Amino acid sequence: MVVEKGKKTKVEEEIIKQIDSELVLYIEKLSEIQDELENINEEASDKVLEEEQKYSEDTKLTKTFTFLDDEGTMKITTTSIKWKEGIGLSNGVNHEKKGNKRPFADENGIHDEVAEIIKEDLWPNPLTYFNNEADEEEFEGEEGDEEGKEDDSPNDNEDDQTEDDDED
16 A cells, blocks of 8 residues: 555544644643633732721732743832821831840850860861861870779679679
8 A cells, every 4th residue: 555645644634633632622721720820810919908908098009920931030010008197118117225236245254265275276286176086185094094994894793793602
């Protein structure tokens, strides 16, 4: 069976019709979703601050976001606010200022001790702290303490118990 290049078979035509009908369904569904989103946005902008305001004369304030392109550039449009008398931002807020901004320096000298430790230990050899290397002088006294603790090990207590058993 030889098929001419310009003509399509029945099977090909049916497949194309099926694909076209699926695409049409998807496009219709997308347009429905777009309409729903627009309705939601309209409702949301209508609901923003519809109740009576204490600070402004406006009963309705809106802020609209308009996307200009696919790159995320947007334009924001807002309504101007008509402040009630004596409430506007230009009037400022009058709060009583209490106390000092900063407390006085610590008098007990703990900061001096920390500064002295940094000056004597950390500043001359910071790589020791950075590499977490132990200072040999610190461990000399601790090793002797550990050897003394080993003499009172639990194994020595077991020997005492066996001697007690022999005496019975």
